[in-house]
Amino acid sequence: MRTALGVDFGGTSVKVGLVDERGNLLGRAQAATGERMPIQEWLGIVERCAREVIGNRRRPLGMGVGVPGFTDFEKGLIVNLTNVRGWTGVPLADILRRRFKMPVWVDNDANAAALGECVFGAGREYRQAVMVTLGTGVGGGIVIDGKVFRGAHSMAGEIGHVCIDMNGPATPEGRGGLETFVGNRRIAERAARAIREGRRTSLTRMVRGDLSAITPKIIAGAAHKGDRLCLEIFDFVADCLAAAFASITYVLQPEVFIVAGGVAKSGSILFRPLRRHMKERLSPFFARRIAVKRARFGENAGVIGCAALAFRYSGARRTAR
Amino acid sequence: MRTALGVDFGGTSVKVGLVDERGNLLGRAQAATGERMPIQEWLGIVERCAREVIGNRRRPLGMGVGVPGFTDFEKGLIVNLTNVRGWTGVPLADILRRRFKMPVWVDNDANAAALGECVFGAGREYRQAVMVTLGTGVGGGIVIDGKVFRGAHSMAGEIGHVCIDMNGPATPEGRGGLETFVGNRRIAERAARAIREGRRTSLTRMVRGDLSAITPKIIAGAAHKGDRLCLEIFDFVADCLAAAFASITYVLQPEVFIVAGGVAKSGSILFRPLRRHMKERLSPFFARRIAVKRARFGENAGVIGCAALAFRYSGARRTAR
Numbered sequence: 068m069r070t071a072l073g074v075d076f077g078g079t080s081v082k083v084g085l086v087d088e089r090g091n092l093l094g095r096a097q098a099a100t101g102e103r104m105p106i107q108e109w110l111g112i113v114e115r116c117a118r119e120v121i122g123n124r125r126r127p128l129g130m131g132v133g134v135p136g137f138t139d140f141e142k143g144l145i146v147n148l149t150n151v152r153g154w155t156g157v158p159l160a161d162i163l164r165r166r167f168k169m170p171v172w173v174d175n176d177a178n179a180a181a182l183g184e185c186v187f188g189a190g191r192e193y194r195q196a197v198m199v200t201l202g203t204g205v206g207g208g209i210v211i212d213g214k215v216f217r218g219a220h221s222m223a224g225e226i227g228h229v230c231i232d233m234n235g236p237a238t239p240e241g242r243g244g245l246e247t248f249v250g251n252r253r254i255a256e257r258a259a260r261a262i263r264e265g266r267r268t269s270l271t272r273m274v275r276g277d278l279s280a281i282t283p284k285i286i287a288g289a290a291h292k293g294d295r296l297c298l299e300i301f302d303f304v305a306d307c308l309a310a311a312f313a314s315i316t317y318v319l320q321p322e323v324f325i326v327a328g329g330v331a332k333s334g335s336i337l338f339r340p341l342r343r344h345m346k347e348r349l350s351p352f353f354a355r356r357i358a359v360k361r362a363r364f365g366e367n368a369g370v371i372g373c374a375a376l377a378f379r380y381s382g383a384r385r386t387a388r
Numbered sequence: 389m390r391t392a393l394g395v396d397f398g399g400t401s402v403k404v405g406l407v408d409e410r411g412n413l414l415g416r417a418q419a420a421t422g423e424r425m426p427i428q429e430w431l432g433i434v435e436r437c438a439r440e441v442i443g444n445r446r447r448p449l450g451m452g453v454g455v456p457g458f459t460d461f462e463k464g465l466i467v468n469l470t471n472v473r474g475w476t477g478v479p480l481a482d483i484l485r486r487r488f489k490m491p492v493w494v495d496n497d498a499n500a501a502a503l504g505e506c507v508f509g510a511g512r513e514y515r516q517a518v519m520v521t522l523g524t525g526v527g528g529g530i531v532i533d534g535k536v537f538r539g540a541h542s543m544a545g546e547i548g549h550v551c552i553d554m555n556g557p558a559t560p561e562g563r564g565g566l567e568t569f570v571g572n573r574r575i576a577e578r579a580a581r582a583i584r585e586g587r588r589t590s591l592t593r594m595v596r597g598d599l600s601a602i603t604p605k606i607i608a609g610a611a612h613k614g615d616r617l618c619l620e621i622f623d624f625v626a627d628c629l630a631a632a633f634a635s636i637t638y639v640l641q642p643e644v645f646i647v648a649g650g651v652a653k654s655g656s657i658l659f660r661p662l663r664r665h666m667k668e669r670l671s672p673f674f675a676r677r678i679a680v681k682r683a684r685f686g687e688n689a690g691v692i693g694c695a696a697l698a699f700r701y702s703g704a705r706r707t708a709r
Contacts, residue, residue: 209639230635232553241669242668311551313551314635319639320538320540356540
């Protein structure tokens with residue numbers, strides 16, 4: 068069976084995985100890269116990790132790399148990384164291609180993860196999918212006809228900045244974006260504010276009165292035990308997601324939304340109200356043609372998605388280009 | 389020069405135009421169709437109109453039809469018309485093809501208009517465009533890589549239902565959709581409400597105290613003369629559009645938004661605040677890569693857009709299919 072390498076370029080570490088064409092992770096290696104590592108040194112680390120995961124196996128057909136920031140996919144170029152310095156304007160695909168003597172694709176990490184879920188995971192029955200990853204920020208990726216949709220300048224799919232309240236909180240990206248309501252810190256702050264305003268909840272005891280210790284995970288735990296405030300907070304998060312998903316559905320009409328990231332692990336307390344609110348926010352014509360699923364891959368979403376880039380685009384090269 | 393027929397299927401009339409491949413309207417005929425005309429009779433009217441506009445000219449390469457509702461473009465089928473009864477499930481392309489012995493394409497009218505503007509009008513320099521038509525409702529169409537983007541089930545591009553306020557007015561389509569703020573009636577109601585609440589404005593005199601006579605056109609006239617309330621209302625309409633356009637930009641990253649319809653004729657009192665609010669609602673990375681233009685075609689947008697369907701997809705047939 069054919070294999071591909073997935074390289075998940077993190078801010079302070081790099082993960083390398085060997086993935087077969089059914090999406091199975093055959094091997095995985097990880098190494099710390101520090102904050103401002105020179106490119107040559109970084110390449111050495113990727114090479115060591117790649118050797119380790121390939122072992123005695125057959126040569127992979129190519130390598131996909133996911134980076135946290137803007138890329139020019141066609142040119143294989145890192146345009147700018149949001150939180151990592153020293154990589155602006157780096158022609159990473161060319162550099163890796165010369166070093167590893169194999170085809171290389173470089174993409175935004177959220178795009179890679181979305182493609183991975185769509186090719187191998189929760190979206191594998193679909194050709195039109197939107198993936199949203201919930202964390203400190205809210206990332207997104209769009210797959211149309213089985214390919215990553217990039218828009219006019221390779222920046223499409225920034226679901227976290229879709230406006231759900233035009234008078235909402237102002238950020239450098241606009242006003243009332245989804246992320247300003249359902250980013251991890253915003254969820255925790257919402258609980259803390261309610262407690263300060265006198266709401267009774269089992270949370271207070273769970274964090275021993277230290278409201279700064281509240282996290283979405285703790286809120287989810289309390290919600291699963293029936294805590295009223297925590298259930299309300301998850302209902303609100305679900306409704307915010309539903310508002311953004313409804314807008315995206317009216318614009319793109321995908322087949323499925325795939326939800327990933329920490330908060331997505333909360334299960335039914337998120338997905339049940341999410342599906343209900345989406346029905347309220349869509350006309351029946353649209354509502355009955357849209358599915359919502361939890362992402363299948365957890366911490367390996369990155370490397371599997373990067374490998375999916377290599378499978379999907381190497382195939383495309385042979386057939387369509 | 390090659391020509392195509394554009395057939396704009398209205399609720400109570402039909403417009404037929406002959407368009408050359410530069411987008412020039414060579415001839416145009418229109419006829420009333422009444423509310424529940426049998427299909428055979430309707431076909432007869434279209435045929436008479438087509439004969440009239442073709443005259444002694446060369447045979448057109450094909451016919452595009454735009455209808456007010458849902459279509460299955462691939463099958464050339466009318467799925468359902470929003471305000472016209474008796475046309476559900478009609479295989480219109482097949483029927484017309486047999487009768488006229490030429491290739492026929494049937495699409496939603498907003499999609500056709502968007503394609504027309506993108507191929508021949510305000511969007512002709514662009515490959516990725518979103519068109520919005522402001523009227524009683526707010527229609528939309530998306531062009532990607534020079535083709536109409538239809539989504540998974542041919543219903544994409546419903547820009548009027550993009551949510552800009554998750555707690556906004558409820559409709560059968562959801563809550564706080566763009567249309568609930570900038571539909572013609574909503575704009576007029578906003579002015580009437582302000583007057584009832586005691587705002588002074590030249591509008592009151594212009595409609596001789598009959599607040600039900602207020603229209604966006606009258607508001608625009610007063611705004612151009614410097615009426616404060618009316619300028620505020622246009623600023624609000626512009627900001628609502630900007631909120632929806634920002635969301636769409638983060639999702640799709642098109643190159644241009646094209647604004648059509650009555651309110652778009654207001655010119656600078658709409659477009660100046662619209663561009664300003666879009667800058668406020670987008671990060672610089674996105675803001676500097678997006679244009680906003682007024683549509684070029686007015687009442688002929690329909691027939692020109694329908695003809696564009698025939699030009700664009702007949703070309704596609706030869707090369708890609």
